[in-house]
Structures are given as C-alpha cells and as structure tokens.
Amino acid sequence: xxxxxxxxxxxxxxxxxxxxxxxxxxxxxxxxxxxxxxxxxxxxxxxxxxxxxxxxxxxxxxxxxxxxxxxxxxxxxxxxxxxxxxxxxxxxxxxxxxxxxxxxxxxxxxxxxxxxxxxxxxxxxxxxxxxxxxxxxx
Numbered sequence: 001x002x003x004x005x006x007x008x009x010x011x012x013x014x015x016x017x018x019x020x021x022x023x024x025x026x027x028x029x030x031x032x033x034x035x036x037x038x039x040x041x042x043x044x045x046x047x048x049x050x051x052x053x054x055x056x057x058x059x060x061x062x063x064x065x066x067x068x069x070x071x072x073x074x075x076x077x078x079x080x081x082x083x084x085x086x087x088x089x090x091x092x093x094x095x096x097x098x099x100x101x102x103x104x105x106x107x108x109x110x111x112x113x114x115x116x117x118x119x120x121x122x123x124x125x126x127x128x129x130x131x132x133x134x135x136x137x138x
Contacts (some may be wrong), residue, residue, distance in 0.1 A: 007038040008052070008118065011098065013129045015105075023133040024105035031131055032102050033114055039095040045075035052118040054087065054101040056131075059111050066114075069099035084109075103131070110134040 011034035018029055037052060045051045054066030067080040067087035077089035077097055086102040101116075103109060109131055116126040 007041045008116070008124060008126070009036040010126065011035055013114075015132055017132075023135045024131070026105050026107050026134050026136040028137075029105040029134075030102050031105070031114070032100055033116070033129060034098060034100040035116055035126070036092065037097045037099055039091075039097060042070065042075050042077075042097060045070055046073060048120060049073075050119045051075070052099060052116055054085075054114065054116055056103060056109060056115075057113045058108055066101055066103070069097075069101075105131075105134045107134060107136055 013033050015024055015031045016029040018025065024031070033054065049072050051068060051070040051072050053068055055063055056066060057063045066085050067082050069078060069087045069089035070076065071078050077091065079089060080087045084104045084106055087099065089097055089099045092098045101114070103114060110133060112131045113128045114131060115128050118124040
C-alpha cells in the first residue's frame with residue numbers, strides 16, 4: 001500500500017515561551033509538533049518495518065533521530081519518553097491517530113529544523129519547522 005500526503009495531516013507546531021515571547025529558555029521551554037495519521041496506513045507498519053519518525057537537524061547540519069510514536073514490529077500506538085524529547089500517540093477517531101513530538105529547548109537545538117519522515121517506497125516527509133532561538137538564562 002502506498003502512502004499519500006492525505007494519509008498524514010499537519011495539526012500544529014507550537015512553543016511554550018514560559019518566560020518570554022521572543023525566545024525559548026533552555027531547560028525550561030519546549031516545542032510541540034503534531035500530526036494526524038490515517039489508521040489504514042498504520043496497519044502496514046509491521047509488514048514494511050517503516051513507521052513515522054521525527055527528526056531534527058541542528059545548526060551544524062547534523063541530523064538526529066527523535067523518538068517514535070509507533071512500535072515498528074506491531075504497528076501499535078506507543079508513548080516514548082527520552083532525556084530531551086517525548087513522543088505520544090493516541091487514537092482520536094475511528095480511523096485516526098494523533099502523534100506528537102515534544103522537544104525540550106536545549107542550546108544545541110537552537111534554530112534546529114524539525115520534521116516528520118515516513119520512509120517507504122515513496123518517502124513521505126513533512127515541511128521543515130524551524131525552532132525559535134533558544135537562550136540560556138543565567
């Protein structure tokens with residue numbers, strides 16, 4: 001089964017800005033990227049071993065793999081928390097899963113690019129989302 005752009009819908013890209021409206025504070029703020037994913041395509045994950053995956057590219061050009069919202073072996077919706085990021089997945093309708101990626105504001109991700117990639121015969125990639133400036137408060 002081939003994935004189409006209509007199988008993944010962008011929902012939101014937002015940042016917390018707890019202390020300022022101009023920049024994120026390292027260690028305090030975070031950014032969230034959310035998408036809705038068509039359930040029929042999720043059923044093909046165990047066959048292909050390919051699941052939607054969040055990535056971010058730091059200003060030095062290094063690509064980093066983020067956490068995952070689906071188990072590659074079973075296609076099951078999962079929640080995953082790591083040191084600097086968190087992925088969540090929940091069923092929002094009969095045929096839709098909402099996946100989100102929360103990236104903690106850290107100095108090394110200042111002005112990083114974040115995107116969703118779903119590899120396959122025809123890769124499906126979201127637009128790039130640029131993180132706001134991140135500062136460390138003294």
